[in-house]
Amino acid sequence: MSIQLRHAFDSEKLVNCLNDAIVIGHVTRSTAKVWVRSKHCGKHYVVLSDTPIQPIGINIDSPDTNTTLQNEFETGGQGQVRPIALDDTTDRTHCVEFQGLQPATRYWVALLADQSVPARRHWRSGYEIPASFKTQVANAQSLAFGFFSCHDPYKKGHGPDDIFQDILNRLNELGGDFIIAGGDQVYVDSSTKEFDIWRWVTDNKAQLKPYFETQDQAGLIKELSYFYRFIYRLYWQSAHFQKLLRSYPTYMIWDDHEIMDGWGSLTEEELSNKLDTLFEWEDSEFNLFIAHAMFHAAAQVYQEYQHSHNPTTPSLPNVPLANSQWDYSFAHSLANFYVLDQRGHHQFQNPEGYDLLGPKQFARLSQWFENIPSSAKAIFIVSPVPVVHWSCTVVNMADIGSYKDDFRDEWDHEANHQERNELLDLAFDASQKHKVPVIFLSGDVHCAASFKLKRRANSGTVYQFTASGVTRKSAPFVSKAISCAQGTLSGCNVLTTFERLAFSTENNFGIIKLFMDAEQTYLVAEHISTTDEEDEILIKQVRLI
Structure with missing residues (x-):
């Protein structure tokens, strides 16, 4: 069933999607959140430095990548190295929070894959197009x-x-x-038919019926989260x-389009009707089971991304x-x-x-x-x-x-x-x-x-x-x-x-x-x-x- 669900909505082979990425998140005078995504699962490192990161001259081919990076970036206290494990449970995303930073200071960050990761290149992001931020200034005017x-x-x-x-x-x-x-x-409910999650679900409800019959909402949420993640990678x-x-x-x-158009502004009956197919008034309990699983999947992926x-x-x-x-x-x-x-x-x-x-x-x-x-x-x-x-x-x-x-x-x-x-x-x-x-x-x-x-x-x-x-x-x-x-x-x-x-x-x-x-x-x-x-x-x- 999982293969059928994914195959029906998997357009990633036909369009460009996000692979490796860095997002600078919440920054204060002394802390910073950095979100990353990699194309690969496995052990990675998020590196922070108070000078621009230059891969040339840094030997990451050694068996102990972590020690190499620590010697390069943490010696002298000019940076930090955070080992992380990426897997498909969060779509290979992770957010780290660096602490002990100096106010009014610019920092650079990069994402690297460990040597154990079967990647063609282990510098994943932040080395060609820099990723950087400045901590907040005390008493800024x-x-x-x-x-x-x-x-x-x-x-x-x-x-x-x-x-x-x-x-x-x-x-x-x-x-x-x-x-x-x-x-x-x-927009998970895009007006483009190929990328409308709710339209796909409405048209393919028969594939979701076994989840309802066994009341396996957790399993349905897991499958539906794949669709939401695809939209984020696409957009x-x-x-x-x-x-x-x-x-x-x-x-x-x-807002609503991360979930569905007008989410929260419909009664349960009106929400159920959204999932009825043309001229067919169907089981509202089944429809709402799907709708609430969709919301849970949307919330999970919103948290991730x-x-x-x-x-x-x-x-x-x-x-x-x-x-x-x-x-x-x-x-x-x-x-x-x-x-x-x-x-x-x-x-x-x-x-x-x-x-x-x-x-x-x-x-x-x-x-x-x-x-x-x-x-x-x-x-x-x-x-x-x-x-x-x-x-x-x-x-x-x-x-x-x-x-x-x-x-x-x-x-x-x-x-x-x-x-x-x-x-x-x-x-x-x-x-x-x-x-x-x-x-x-x-x-x-x-x-x-x-x-x-x-x-x-x-x-x-x-x-x-x-x-x-x-x-x-x-x-x-x-x-x-x-x-x-x-x-x-x-x-x-x-x-x-x-x-x-x-x-x-x-x-x-x-x-x-x-x-x-x-x-x-x-x-x-x-x-x-x-x-x-x-x-x-x-x-x-x-x-x-």
């Missing part, structure tokens, strides 16, 4: 980071993947600090994408799926960040309330707001779905048919008003208390926009910054038609107005710049989009403070 979302290079009409080189170039110009990938880093193989991720610390969060190099939280495989925490926080000298998970515990009509975040996550967020230091110059909340964007009339009137899951995802949907109001209360109160702006960073909507939100009874200022469709095809006419330029948020317990400051429908990414100059704080948002002219980008700057 400036911050610049990139933000992008919605990477789909396979939908017809998609944007060029050299936009990732544009992100890298702009960060290099600004002396950037890190990147945030705000959701939909892959992440771009040389420009890989160069960006190995050049700056990268923080990631998933994305969350493992974020700040550590209790999550798979160390805790059960139901208790896994995907939301997290991190800090910079000038700002504090909280990254919301809107998929892991998203449940439409949740009897405990908090459909989008779940009550436990909302409690963690509330506690985090209480502990923001007085030194913060700005507060950033990553919300994969924007707090304000679409017309509230469209969001609530179009909650029908195939669009119901998309609009139920929105904070402005009437089912989410109470949760959104509590979130905005936290944001406005924190802004007023600390006299700094709160900025929501979002993706999802396949266009770029900035909004300013105000309340008469509160002196705080809240912004919505959205950068979406880094490569995913946009829908410019629809986006312009149903996005609001100004107005009042519907369903608010306190009158809350919004004004749109910028809007774009081209493939885009964002840059946020926060800096101090003579005790004055400046916060500037950049919407950067591709143009029809080769090698040109359009930068629209919006000064927030």
Whole structure:
């Protein structure tokens, strides 16, 4: 059965896929997470050095590769060597955390395979195209980071993947600090038939029936995880994408397309219907057995490829799926960040309330707001779905048919008003208390926009910054038609107005710049989009403070 399942979806022989890779993850003043993948199973080494790594002159052909590398990189304390074992249980991926690093220092990393690994070359990654990062600066006076979302290079009409080189170039110009990938880093339900996991499952349910009959959900999860891993290897193989991720610390969060379109915004009955074949209403228990196994597989692979190099939280495989925490926080000298998970515990009509975040996550967020230091110059909340964007009339009137899951995802949907109001209360109160702006960073909507939100009874200022469709095809006419330029948020317990400051429908990414100059704080948002002219980008700057 395993061979049949894999053969039916295995297009890796026909397309280029990711083999060896390095991703720089969460970095502080003294620690750094480094994620690696190799084409091969077996013993490998992740090497860190405070000087560029030059393979020439390093003899790794000796039987004891580990000792050779330690003598080369650890003598004198200039580097570290971490032996790791890679196997197929995690798709030959691993994340190591280096400690004891110096602040404001640049480091280089590389991945090597041990001599016991039957590889043509044992220097796997980081030796030709460098992989490097700089630890955080104590008492930094400036911050610049990139933000992008919605990477789909396979939908017809998609944007060029050299936009990732544009992100890298702009960060290099600004002396950037890190990147945030705000959701939909892959599309497992791609509109391209060959790469749509859910379409394949719906068409091949007969092959999955034995797992249901024996209630072997663990076995089904194991098989389905192969499909999700394939999509990641397919979507992440771009040389420009890989160069960006190995050049700056990268923080990631998933959205629905890492799982399925609109995940969490359907009732159990509606979710079951998604897996019914045309004109055939089938066993809902069987359908839901498959759907929940799909979610578990998606979460497992999300952990492997994305969350493992974020700040550590209790999550798979160390805790059960139901208790896994995907939301997290991190800090910079000038700002504090909280990254919301809107998929892991998203449940439409949740009897405990908090459909989008779940009550436990909302409690963690509330506690985090209480502990923001007085030194913060700005507060950033990553919300994969924007707090304000679409017309509230469209969001609530179009909650029908195939669009119901998309609009139920929105904070402005009437089912989410109470949760959104509590979130905005936290944001406005924190802004007023600390006299700094709160900025929501979002993706999802396949266009770029900035909004300013105000309340008469509160002196705080809240912004919505959205950068979406880094490569995913946009829908410019629809986006312009149903996005609001100004107005009042519907369903608010306190009158809350919004004004749109910028809007774009081209493939885009964002840059946020926060800096101090003579005790004055400046916060500037950049919407950067591709143009029809080769090698040109359009930068629209919006000064927030």
